[in-house]
Amino acid sequence: MTVCEYKPGLEGIPAAQSSISYVDGKQGILEYRGIRIEDLAEKSTFLETSYLLIWGELPTKAELEAFESEIRYHRRIKYRIRDMMKCFPETGHPMDALQASAAALGLFYSRRALDNPAYIRQAVVRLLAKIPTMVAAFQLMRKGNDPVRPRDDLDYAGNFLYMLNEREPDPLAARIFDVCLTLHAEHTMNASTFSARVTASTLTDPYAVVASAVGTLAGPLHGGANEEVITMLEEIGSVENVRPWLDNLPPKSKIMGFGHRVYKVKDPRATILQSLAEQLFEKFGHDKYYDIAVELEKAVEEKLGPKGIYPNVDFYSGLVYRKMAIPTDLFTPVFAIARVAGWLAHWKEQLGENRIFRPTQMYTGDRGAAYIPIDQR
Ligand SMILES: CC(=O)SCCNC(=O)CCNC(=O)[C@H](O)C(C)(C)COP(=O)(O)OP(=O)(O)OC[C@H]1O[C@@H](n2cnc3c(N)ncnc32)[C@H](O)[C@@H]1OP(=O)(O)O
Numbered sequence: 370m371t372v373c374e375y376k377p378g379l380e381g382i383p384a385a386q387s388s389i390s391y392v393d394g395k396q397g398i399l400e401y402r403g404i405r406i407e408d409l410a411e412k413s414t415f416l417e418t419s420y421l422l423i424w425g426e427l428p429t430k431a432e433l434e435a436f437e438s439e440i441r442y443h444r445r446i447k448y449r450i451r452d453m454m455k456c457f458p459e460t461g462h463p464m465d466a467l468q469a470s471a472a473a474l475g476l477f478y479s480r481r482a483l484d485n486p487a488y489i490r491q492a493v494v495r496l497l498a499k500i501p502t503m504v505a506a507f508q509l510m511r512k513g514n515d516p517v518r519p520r521d522d523l524d525y526a527g528n529f530l531y532m533l534n535e536r537e538p539d540p541l542a543a544r545i546f547d548v549c550l551t552l553h554a555e556h557t558m559n560a561s562t563f564s565a566r567v568t569a570s571t572l573t574d575p576y577a578v579v580a581s582a583v584g585t586l587a588g589p590l591h592g593g594a595n596e597e598v599i600t601m602l603e604e605i606g607s608v609e610n611v612r613p614w615l616d617n618l619p620p621k622s623k624i625m626g627f628g629h630r631v632y633k634v635k636d637p638r639a640t641i642l643q644s645l646a647e648q649l650f651e652k653f654g655h656d657k658y659y660d661i662a663v664e665l666e667k668a669v670e671e672k673l674g675p676k677g678i679y680p681n682v683d684f685y686s687g688l689v690y691r692k693m694a695i696p697t698d699l700f701t702p703v704f705a706i707a708r709v710a711g712w713l714a715h716w717k718e719q720l721g722e723n724r725i726f727r728p729t730q731m732y733t734g735d736r737g738a739a740y741i742p743i744d745q746r
């Protein structure tokens with residue numbers, strides 16, 4: 370096979386064969402293991418969906434209960450991880466703290482047995498269980514507080530909100546947060562998943578796989594856009610200012626939360642997240658930034674709709690998280706909590722038919738250049 374055409378960003382180039390998720394970008398369809406995202410959002414839970422993604426089938430009741438209970442058991446983090454996190458600068462970004470903490474897990478669970486299903490299961494459980502605890506712990510410690518111990522009587526989403534906000538979670542907020550996790554759990558060969566698969570293909574440990582994916586998710590062109598969206602809405606400031614703000618943007622500016630490599634219509638997850646935000650407003654009061662967002666969506670559609678630029682998953686998620694008192698710089702770590710499920714599903718799939726990723730390049734530099742001694746340069 371000769372592939373000679375260079376495609377920046379590998380656009381349109383398949384990097385793997387995968388049966389985990391499917392996107393139809395023209396029709397705005399997303400499926401996990403063949404099941405529509407709308408069905409999973411309404412009927413499933415994040416942990417059930419994680420099981421589906423990782424093991425390929427919906428669990429039986431007994432399988433789900435066993436999985437949930439293992440995760441509950443492993444939620445606590447070691448004191449030494451906590452102490453390490455305490456030394457992180459409180460001004461640092463929580464995504465950096467998460468990347469370092471995820472990598473640090475590998476120091477404690479270093480025995481690698483990639484062909485042993487029990488090892489795979491334990492790594493899956495540990496990562497899904499401990500990542501939310503680490504996100505919440507960093508948040509409390511940077512405020513000078515001690516981390517809150519996870520609560521065994523709360524489900525996955527409720528426990529995270531409890532650890533973060535140090536109060537009983539509201540049941541509607543907890544259910545909606547769980548749906549958000551389901552919506553963010555997986556999305557074909559996006560940048561962080563590609564990064565996870567490249568790392569996995571070297572047969573390193575799963576903590577390194579997740580740490581490299583967290584680093585990739587953090588950027589503003591990927592998961593980091595959810596934080597940027599709120600900053601942008603704050604900068605716009607009012608519904609009246611939406612169109613002047615848009616008209617005054619320098620040419621070629623990227624509007625955060627819009628555009629997608631695959632979707633050329635509104636991302637189906639953005640549609641669901643928008644309706645989740647509206648449900649929260651009914652119970653907890655309106656958010657003026659939502660009105661700005663809706664007006665911006667209209668104005669961008671008029672201007673850039675013909676180019677296929679519509680809201681992506683990052684556009685409305687921050688408006689949901691704000692109502693749960695989640696700080697803006699935790700929006701991307703929250704995305705990461707969910708995406709751990711997808712990364713692990715891809716880790717497992719990669720190990721199934723592994724070949725190390727080692728693409729080629731088109732060399733554009735000099736050949737046979739002379740070495741010039743330093744005093745002659
Ligand atoms: C979880 C996620 O990762 S979802 C994506 C989150 N990221 C964002 O919201 C950041 C803003 N969006 C973007 O930067 C891009 O749309 C990406 C990174 C998501 C996709 O990038 P690509 O597929 O490489 O598209 P690319 O940057 O080549 O854009 C194609 C065209 O659409 C335009 N375009 C794409 N996104 C936007 C946007 N958000 N605002 C304005 N124009 C845009 C580009 O300027 C370009 O126009 P041109 O052909 O006239 O030069």
Ligand SMILES: O=C([O-])CC(=O)C(=O)O
Nearest residue numbers: 555556558559560630682
């Ligand atoms: O698919 C992508 O490129 C980005 C995305 O929406 C995601 O990772 O959820």
